[in-house]
Amino acid sequence: MAETEAIALRATAYGESDWIVTLLGAHGGKIRGIARGARKSRKRFGAGFDPGTRGTLSFRVQPRSELATIEGFGNARPPALGPDPVAGFAVVNVAVECCDAVSVEDEDAARRFTLLSELLAHVADGASPAVTLAWFLAALLADAGFAPRFDRCVRCERPVGNRARFDAARVALVCASCTGEAPVASVSAEIAARIAALTPASRDVEAARTTVDLLGAAC
Numbered sequence: 001m002a003e004t005e006a007i008a009l010r011a012t013a014y015g016e017s018d019w020i021v022t023l024l025g026a027h028g029g030k031i032r033g034i035a036r037g038a039r040k041s042r043k044r045f046g047a048g049f050d051p052g053t054r055g056t057l058s059f060r061v062q063p064r065s066e067l068a069t070i071e072g073f074g075n076a077r078p079p080a081l082g083p084d085p086v087a088g089f090a091v092v093n094v095a096v097e098c099c100d101a102v103s104v105e106d107e108d109a110a111r112r113f114t115l116l117s118e119l120l121a122h123v124a125d126g127a128s129p130a131v132t133l134a135w136f137l138a139a140l141l142a143d144a145g146f147a148p149r150f151d152r153c154v155r156c157e158r159p160v161g162n163r164a165r166f167d168a169a170r171v172a173l174v175c176a177s178c179t180g181e182a183p184v185a186s187v188s189a190e191i192a193a194r195i196a197a198l199t200p201a202s203r204d205v206e207a208a209r210t211t212v213d214l215l216g217a218a219c
């Protein structure tokens, strides 16, 4: 049996009493498995598998199945949603959905696990939801091999100017002279500079909202 710290990404009801669950492990990347009887018995899976729930996952890999058998989810605790639970809930849900979208099974996702843990801590501490999510999406996409860029045109490397377009496929801005085939949004040079300067401690909610709109489309 294997064991790892893990954060629940999603749970789907299966049959009369089971959950099919997806988690991100500190080791082993994304783990998909079946938690038998989890909807009837609260013994082994007391806290459930709501998105963002963190605990110690025990599971067995099944050689002839895509799904592992989930044996337990010890010390599991649902995410603390901070002073604005509705906004906190929304941020946690978008974050775990994006994590699910960029993750595969059997990979080293330790860095991604740390990012998601940090996001949950920021939400619990009452950080600005938009800023937290903007920071998280940029870091997640950078970790997944994209490097979100907002300072210069991804094609010609010149400053983006005032009529830049966001290229969702490349997660970067394209200047007006090199406008790509798949632009989804216009971004001013001023807001692009503010996006490039975002950190988790930033208070620039407008820049953060724009980032979430742009990067959410890229996930």
Ligand SMILES: [Zn+2]
Binding pocket: 153, 154, 155, 156, 157, 158, 174, 175, 176, 177, 178
């Ligand atoms: Zn260009």
